Amino acid sequence: MTAIPFTPAIRAPRLAVPAVTTGLALLLAAMACLSLSIGASGLLPWELFTRELNPAERAILLDIRLPRLILGMLVGAALAVSGALMQGLFRNPLADPGLVGVGAGAGLGAVIAIVLGGVMPAAVQAVTGMYMVSLFAFFGGWATTLILYRVASLRGHTSIATMLLAGIVLGALAGAATGVLIYLADDNQLRDLTFWGLGSLAGANWVKVWAAAPVLIAGLAAAPFLARGLNAMALGEAVARHLGVPVEAVKRGAILAVAAMTGASVAVSGGIGFVGIVVPHILRLAIGPDHRTLLPAAALFGATLLIGADTFSRVVVAPAELPIGIIMALIGAPVFLWILLARRATMEI
């Protein structure tokens, strides 16, 4: 990308960006410590060094809470950054990763694995093992995005409007296929489906961390390179192109990054909504819409919010656990409504 001496005419930030970013980083660190320290067992992390722990207690700290924390931070950051990228790409504050079909496709993949998992060829079952649902969700999400991208692209140009409409159509198609499978599902599979859709980090383990982390980190690392282009595209694709922004490359990069991050997130944690909408919105109010600062802040805030919600989810009905998707929607929906109400006079949707 050639250097662009361009800064979009954006409203002055309401809060100092370095202060907000530092504050969010500190908040994330504090929340991470809290998350490691709180759990149904009442075990504290420093007991690892102060006394001899039995295998079950070691497992709680090292094989349950730690991978769960890492996965939670990565998923939260990925979902928030995906949301911010989508809103930048679609120039619409309501855009979320669901618009590129990842959600519906991943949902269909998960349903296929849950309902038809038992009748899959033995080879598929042997290779995927207990991670069949995760793998199918990931590839279902990816496949949907690739189809959408092909549909919306013509002669090297990707039409965002076509993508939006085709996304709705593909979503309906995936929804119908999901409905057929739900109809075929037995009682237990229906319950599994319901819990999958509510989202949870309870299945976190090191295998999932090692599988998902490279994808999530790659997506997060790619996001800052898109920031300048997305800023220019806020003025419209034509203007951005005249400014020398490689518009098609930015679009392609954003779509692929979002598909990868959301697909991997959904695969390891099921359906967790609202992070991608609430986090970027709150941050735009706080530090303005410049993607160069918005994206890192969204990653920090998304990670904090998700592990906060996860910590809450596992203590509120301890020793049982409330699915995290419920908590995110319980927090997210009212906050989002409040933002809408507070800004409806000035906001054009």
Next chain:
Amino acid sequence: MSRLLLGAALALLPLGAAAQERVLAIGGSVTEIVYMLGEQGRLVGRDSTSTFPAEVEALPDVGYMRALSPEGVLSVSPELILMESGAGPAETLDTLAGAGVATVTVPDDYSPAGVLAKVRSVAGAMGVPDKGEALAADLDAQMQAALAKVAAEDGPPPRVLFILGNSGGRLMGAGTDTAAAAMIELAGGTSAIDSFEGYTALTDEAIAVAAPDVILAMERGEGASSHGDDEYLTHPALAQTPAALGGHVVRMPGTFLLGFGPRTPDAIAALHAALYPDAP
């Protein structure tokens, strides 16, 4: 914290032989069997499907058996986890195995022999096989008595439709290979639906063709009253069936009727009595 210390203290006590003392029961029928074995003092937790006997609700609830969280399970410091088949998810079971907790999956089969196998499996895992044999023999005798009464009936068996739920007039009915169908057969009825497996939404025509003599349903909660039967008696598809015309609606608690645990002999007898009200 104190619970952990207590657990550690208990583990140090020279109680019994090698049998694990802190037992977590997952699944309603497993919990009932533990109580029937008189080993409830060793229970440290239960899942949300374990609601009988009522005193079990005082134990910590580690959540729904198909959506267990590893730390929730480990927080009650179990040494042995007894699970009905279907407990999960697999990731949690994997983590629990890694944490060194013994887990035993209790086999499940919708038959009298399946109940006895469950009892022996639970008793064996808890290190009290003798108590298990005694309970199994006792249950077997009860089961044979109940089945003998059923066998003594002559005449055509009543056609029974088990209705799992009613959502906006759409009825979920039990097909073949379900706990409900097995109980109906054991109690001397015949399942009115045999064209599909499992529980499925019934079309109105399928209900009319099935022409059940008796409608069997679960009790709704504590305050279930007779006016609840109206939802079936006045249902357009059911209204013209022999069951609705005769007002034959039988309701039983779900875990009692479908649990296939120690209360199954009683459930067979109770269902039999309800299906053959004129029998001596």
